[in-house]
Amino acid sequence: MILEVKNLCVDAFTHSRRRFPLVQGVSFSLKENHCIGILGESGSGKSLTCKAILGLLGEDFEVRGEVRFKGRNLLELPREERERIRQRELCMVIQSPMTAFNPLFSMKNQMLETLMLALSLETKKATKLILEAFEKVNLREGEEILEKYPHQLSGGMLQRIMIALCIALSPAVIIADEPTTAIDVANQVEVLKEFRRIRELFGTSMIFISHDLSVLSQIADELLVMCQGEVIERGTPKEIIVNPTHKTSQELIGRRLQLIKIFQECLGERPCF
Incomplete structure (x- = not known):
């Protein structure tokens, strides 16, 4: 296993040092060239879990458990060593491409740095x-792109x-935190295509976070469903779609199917279920 998360817990503290549990007992294993999808509503603990794995939470949070990357427990490493691993081997793609880059500097300045x-x-x-x-993600005219500022590029282009x-960094693991949420449907298709190409070309392992089951079903080998900071269900996308056992999973799938039904009715098509 390239990444093993065991009994991960995250607590937040108020100014009076009162403790609030946010994530409790999350465990999973990530193999090479494998994609784990984390499904859940906003506030379910998806992003918090991944930020805890990467060590991106501030002093108002306490993280417990084990996060073993290539056999080493990241939670026990010095800060400088964790930063080095995060720079080279554990990369994160965030959900808001329009705010991911500094608007005061050109793309060349930021990316080369x-x-x-x-x-x-x-x-x-x-x-x-x-x-x-850039060529590998079908971004043509790369030299022109580098000279531009973030506001001169579309959300889909910034995501790519x-x-x-x-x-370029060739990480062992990519964590994608809702990378298709803030872009239109056409660009969502292209971004998902690029993530699949990364797996095919480089065998990169991935953790893909989303509240959209249809997105995860296209890329994930295994799904974890989270609710109120806990993993409530796990299995392949097909298993969870066909036979969800938890109420939250049933509701998420039911809403998606209802949207598909409404869309088909608007198009004058016969519902497929």
Whole structure:
């Protein structure tokens, strides 16, 4: 296993140091070239779980349990070592591409700085690496893109730029936190296609977070359903779609099927279920 999470718990503290449990007893294992999807409503603990894995939570949170990456418990490593691993081997694609980059700097400035620091590259080599990554996610005219500022690019393009940056870093694991939420349907299809291509080309392992079952069913090998900070159900996408056992899973699937039915009726089609 490349990543093993055992009994992960996250508590938050108020200013008076009162403890509030947010995530309780989350466990899963991620194999090489495997994708785990985490499904749940807003506030279910999906993103919090992944931020705890990466060590991105502040001092007002306490994280317990084990997060073993290539056999090493990340929660026990010094901060500098965790940052090094996060820069090179554990990458995160966040859900809001329009706010992922600093609006005051060009894409070239931001992307080259990241690659030069993480990989200890010179400017010329870092530029070549990111242009090659752009090609792999079908971003043409890469040199022109690098000269632009974030506000000059679409949400779908910015999302693919984040994916390209992950490719350039060649991480062992990519954590994608609702990467299709803030973009239109056409770009959602393209972004999912790029994630599937990454797996095919590089065998990268992934954790894919979403509240959209239809998105996860296209990319995940295994699903975890979360509710109120706990994993309430797990299985393959097919198993959970066909035979959900928990009430929350049933509600999530029921809503999706109802939306499909309404859409088909608007198109004048016969419902498929």
